[in-house]
Amino acid sequence: MGVMNVRRRLIPTAATAGAVALGLMAVSACSSSSGAAGKNGDGKLDVVASFYPMQFLAEEIGGDHVSVSTLTKPGVEPHDLELSPKQTAGLGDAGLILYLKGLQPAVDEAVAQSGVEHAVDAAGLTHLEEHGTEAGHDEHSGEEHADEHAEEGHDHSEAGGDPHVWLDPVKYSEVAKGVGKALEKADPDHAAAYKKNTDALVGKLDGLHTKFDKGLKNTDTRTFITTHAAFGYLAERYHLKQEGISGVDPESEPSLSRMKTLQKTAKDDKVTTVFFETLVSDRTAKTLADDTGLKTDVLDPLEGITDKSEGADYIEVMESNLAALEKALGAK
Numbered sequence: 001m002g003v004m005n006v007r008r009r010l011i012p013t014a015a016t017a018g019a020v021a022l023g024l025m026a027v028s029a030c031s032s033s034s035g036a037a038g039k040n041g042d043g044k045l046d047v048v049a050s051f052y053p054m055q056f057l058a059e060e061i062g063g064d065h066v067s068v069s070t071l072t073k074p075g076v077e078p079h080d081l082e083l084s085p086k087q088t089a090g091l092g093d094a095g096l097i098l099y100l101k102g103l104q105p106a107v108d109e110a111v112a113q114s115g116v117e118h119a120v121d122a123a124g125l126t127h128l129e130e131h132g133t134e135a136g137h138d139e140h141s142g143e144e145h146a147d148e149h150a151e152e153g154h155d156h157s158e159a160g161g162d163p164h165v166w167l168d169p170v171k172y173s174e175v176a177k178g179v180g181k182a183l184e185k186a187d188p189d190h191a192a193a194y195k196k197n198t199d200a201l202v203g204k205l206d207g208l209h210t211k212f213d214k215g216l217k218n219t220d221t222r223t224f225i226t227t228h229a230a231f232g233y234l235a236e237r238y239h240l241k242q243e244g245i246s247g248v249d250p251e252s253e254p255s256l257s258r259m260k261t262l263q264k265t266a267k268d269d270k271v272t273t274v275f276f277e278t279l280v281s282d283r284t285a286k287t288l289a290d291d292t293g294l295k296t297d298v299l300d301p302l303e304g305i306t307d308k309s310e311g312a313d314y315i316e317v318m319e320s321n322l323a324a325l326e327k328a329l330g331a332k
Contacts, residue, residue, distance in 0.1 A: 038093070038094060038095025038096070038117075038118070038186070039095055040067050042067070044064075044065060044066055044067040045062065045065060045066045045067070045095040045096060045183070045186060045187045045190075046066075046067050046069075046093065046094050046095045046096075047062060047066045047067065047068045047069070047094065047095060047096045047097075047098060047183075048068075048069055048070075048071065048090075048091060048094040048096070048097045048098070049068055049069070049070045049071070049098045049099070050070070050071050050072065050078075050097075050098065050099035050100060050103075050104055050107045051070060051071065051072035051078040051081075051100075051103070051104065051303060051304065052070065052072065052074075052078075052302065052303060052304045052305055052314075053100070053122075053166035053172070053302060053303070053314065054070075054098040054099060054100060054122060055068055055070045056313060056314045057098065057122075057175065057176055057179045057201070058096075058098055058179070058183075060176075060197060060200075060201045061176065061179055061180050061183055061194055061197045061198050061201060062183060062194065062197070063193060063194075063197050064193075065187065065190040065193055065194070066183070066187075071083060071087060071104075071107060072104075072303075072304060073304075074304050074305055074306050075304060075306045076304065077303070077304075078103060078104055078303045078304065079103065079104065079303075081104050081106055081107065082106050083106050083107065083110050087110075088110045088113070088114075091110055091111065091114040091116060092114050092115060092116060094114070094116050094118075095118065095186055095187065096116075096118040096119070096120065096182060096183065096186045096187075097111055097114065097116050097118070097119040097120065098120050098122065098179060098182075099111055099119070099120070099121060099122065100121065100122040100123050100163050100165075101121045101122075101123045101124070101163070102123055102128075102161075102163040103163040103164075117186075118182060118185065118186040120178070120179060120182045122165070122175045122178070122179070123163055123165070124178075125174060125175045125177075125178030125179070126165050126171045126174040126175050126178075127171075128161030128162060128163065128165065129161045129162060129232070129233070129236075130161045130162060131161070131162040131164075131229065131232025131233070131242075162232050162233065164230040164231070164232065164233060164301065165233055166302065166314075167230060167231055167233055167234045167301065167302065167318075168233035168234050168236075168237045169205045169206075169208045169209040169212065169237075169318070170205075170209050170237060171233055171237075172205055173201075173202050173205040173206065173209075176198060176201050176202055176205065177198060177202065179198075180194050180195060180197070180198030204315060208315060208318055208319070209237075211319070211322060212234075212237070212238055212322055213238065215322050215325075215326050215331055216238045216239075216240065216322075216325060216326065216329065216331060218331065218332045219326075219329035219330050219331045219332065220270060220329060220330030220332075221269055221270045221271060221272070221329050221330060222239065222240050222241050222269075222329070223240070223241045223243060223265065223269035223270075223271050224240060224241075224242060224243070224271065224273070224275060224299070224325065224328060224329065225243045225244075225245065225262060225265070225266065225271055225273070225274045225275065225288070225294075226242065226243070226244055226245065226274075226275040226276070226277075226299050227244070227245045227246055227274075227275065227276045227277060227282070227284055227285045228244065228246065228276075228277050228301050229242060229244025229245075229246070230301040230303075231299065231301070240325075240329075241269070243262060243265055243271075245258070245259075245262065245274075245284050245285065245288060246284065254284060259287075259288060259291070262288060262292075263288070263291060263292050266288075266292045266294060267292070271292075271294065271328075272294060272295060272328050272329075272330070273294055273295045273296065273297050273324075273327075273328035274286075274288050274289045274292075274294050274295070274296050274297075275296070275297055275298065275299035275324070275328070276296060276297075276298060276299075277298065277299065277300055277301055278298060278300055278306060278308045278309060282296065295328075297324050297327070297328060298310060298320075298324060299321055299324055299325070300317050300320065300321055302314060302317050302318065302321075305317070
């Protein structure tokens, strides 16, 4: 910007022409050094993650070669995020932005305006599907119920479907591979390290998938009820049926008819537990549990890690989720 201002007021003399040339050389040298755009003073790639599942991927794959910041602070419900002018302006300096289109409208808009060369939409790295308040292995498909319960949750149709792909270790692994390739492109000097770290993370996620597959293979019931219908991909992957109280928006209030339907489902499908999450009030879960004589427990959608989380990172919290599901479903 400074060079442009100089050129606009330039009097075409040999002296000023030489000064401008030196200035342009200095800018060029700066952009090719370790202080290049998108890198901090230590030469690390500045990566901005929209919320925790994206942050985890960036940190695991980027390792020592990246500096990761997240737009959604711990304890903040990601769906409702609003960005400050400072946060929005700062996106333009990022070496890579990692976000998930369709989950946080404020982030989608800010990224579109940022002009950053390397902006990665995780939703484009795997296939999205439509999920309503129900998702699972039988006739209750997400597509059938998406319209029926649209008023109970966010409409993700613009982005192509339910964005909660990180709760399926297999789909999350697909996203991880895409993020690894994006980091290699944004910072080719460390491509080998990013590939190695990607392979290591994919191995961890494969192991997690195996644990879920074995742990949930034989159970007394295949149905679980949750306040936040974020587990459609997980339910589909492991042949379960998710019954969401409030749809994909954890803050929305369920209708009276929905609560009555869930009471009948709980009885018919021998449901034992109503799950709630750590970032949102458990009031509706406890109301349903009290009306049906069920227990309550935590099933974490992993949209953020806090002191209340049942684990220090994605892998640990997902293992806690598995344990909670095994207990609630009567795994054998």
